[in-house]
Amino acid sequence: MPTYILGIESSCDDTSASVMCDGKVLSNLIANQEIHKSFGGVVPELASRAHQQNIIPVVNQAIINANIDKNQLNAIAYTRGPGLLGSLLVGSSFSKSLSIGLNIPLIEVNHMQAHLLAHFIEDCGDEKPVFPFVGITISGGHTQIVLVKDYFDMEIIGETLDDAIGETFDKCGKTLGLPYPAGPHIDRHSKNGDPEKFKFTKPKVGGLNYSFSGLKTGFMRYIQKEKNIEDNFISKELENLCASLQLTIVEILYEKVILAIKQTGINRVVFGGGVSCNSGIIEKFKQNENIENYKSYFPKFEYTTDNAAMIAMVGYLKYKNNDFSSIEKSAQARFKF
Numbered sequence: 001m002p003t004y005i006l007g008i009e010s011s012c013d014d015t016s017a018s019v020m021c022d023g024k025v026l027s028n029l030i031a032n033q034e035i036h037k038s039f040g041g042v043v044p045e046l047a048s049r050a051h052q053q054n055i056i057p058v059v060n061q062a063i064i065n066a067n068i069d070k071n072q073l074n075a076i077a078y079t080r081g082p083g084l085l086g087s088l089l090v091g092s093s094f095s096k097s098l099s100i101g102l103n104i105p106l107i108e109v110n111h112m113q114a115h116l117l118a119h120f121i122e123d124c125g126d127e128k129p130v131f132p133f134v135g136i137t138i139s140g141g142h143t144q145i146v147l148v149k150d151y152f153d154m155e156i157i158g159e160t161l162d163d164a165i166g167e168t169f170d171k172c173g174k175t176l177g178l179p180y181p182a183g184p185h186i187d188r189h190s191k192n193g194d195p196e197k198f199k200f201t202k203p204k205v206g207g208l209n210y211s212f213s214g215l216k217t218g219f220m221r222y223i224q225k226e227k228n229i230e231d232n233f234i235s236k237e238l239e240n241l242c243a244s245l246q247l248t249i250v251e252i253l254y255e256k257v258i259l260a261i262k263q264t265g266i267n268r269v270v271f272g273g274g275v276s277c278n279s280g281i282i283e284k285f286k287q288n289e290n291i292e293n294y295k296s297y298f299p300k301f302e303y304t305t306d307n308a309a310m311i312a313m314v315g316y317l318k319y320k321n322n323d324f325s326s327i328e329k330s331a332q333a334r335f336k337f
């Protein structure tokens with residue numbers, strides 16, 4: 001008998017629903033919230049309101065696109081955390097109600113675990129990573145180095161002490177006048193720029209931890225200073241600024257990942273999260289595989305940013321383990337694994 005899992009993701013500003021059959025994605029719908037663009041970042045109250053408007057049509061369409069009837073679903077997997085509480089509450093309340101209505105089990109999912117386990121979606125890549133591996137979660141809210149011994153045996157061995165890597169892209173991009181989220185725009189402009197034109201200070205943080213706030217502040221101050229001297233500094237140098245900023249971020253990320261490989265003795269590095277589609281990061285890690293003797297894994301583009309297929313994937317893995325959740329469990333803005 002095939003197992004059908006409905007995945008629901010609402011941790012930040014994307015409302016997403018996916019139907020999965022035995023690890024294969026039948027549908028994966030994402031409703032982006034355009035409203036935040038005019039504010040230059042996610043406004044939590046507006047995000048939860050938009051989730052409320054989107055959730056029923058998105059789930060309904062995901063079931064239609066999967067070409068199944070909702071009564072065929074075996075379980076509902078939802079993001080319990082981490083994320084914005086108001087956003088999480090919409091997805092979690094809806095999932096609980098639907099599981100009661102359909103009389104099927106509920107499965108709670110940790111969003112950050114899901115970013116890494118997205119690699120096990122059937123069409124995510126040609127080769128599945130073998131355990132143990134070093135997991136790197138890089139998104140708008142997180143920057144973590146995770147020792148992944150098994151699907152649900154994960155330990156954070158390094159993380160950012162302040163800003164997340166995606167947040168750094170977004171906030172520096174905002175200074176350059178780029179729309180939110182600025183990460184993809186910086187990536188695009190970088191392609192035509194000189195990455196060596198500007199030098200930005202890198203942090204000095206011990207162990208496997210990161211820090212990005214110094215780079216962000218230094219970048220913003222530099223831009224302001226140059227703008228005061230020359231009005232059109234940004235438009236003249238946009239591509240070079242993007243390329244130089246991106247290279248600095250990539251180098252900061254790279255250095256600690258290599259340290260993690262050396263410290264753990266594990267040479268498989270598995271990326272997850274919205275920033276893992278960054279072309280500079282992919283290029284750097286692919287180029288150096290033979291030099292540093294590791295193999296890097298990047299998810300297929302549609303499974304990098306927030307999506308419900310990765311939630312359904314974790315749901316399927318937990319379903320096979322009979323690992324179900326109770327409706328009494330509440331959404332968790334901070335949710336450790």
Ligand code: KG4
Pocket residue numbers: 012138139140141142165166167169170181182183184187273274275276277278279304305306
């Ligand atoms: O995982 P995600 O969709 O949401 C969170 O859980 O935060 O990640 C969103 C982040 C944003 O900061 C966005 O700017 C960044 O991913 N991002 C990128 C790229 N595409 C998305 N950052 C750099 N380069 C990209 N190509």
Ligand code: ZN
Pocket residue numbers: 111115139140273274305306
């Ligand atoms: Zn995410």
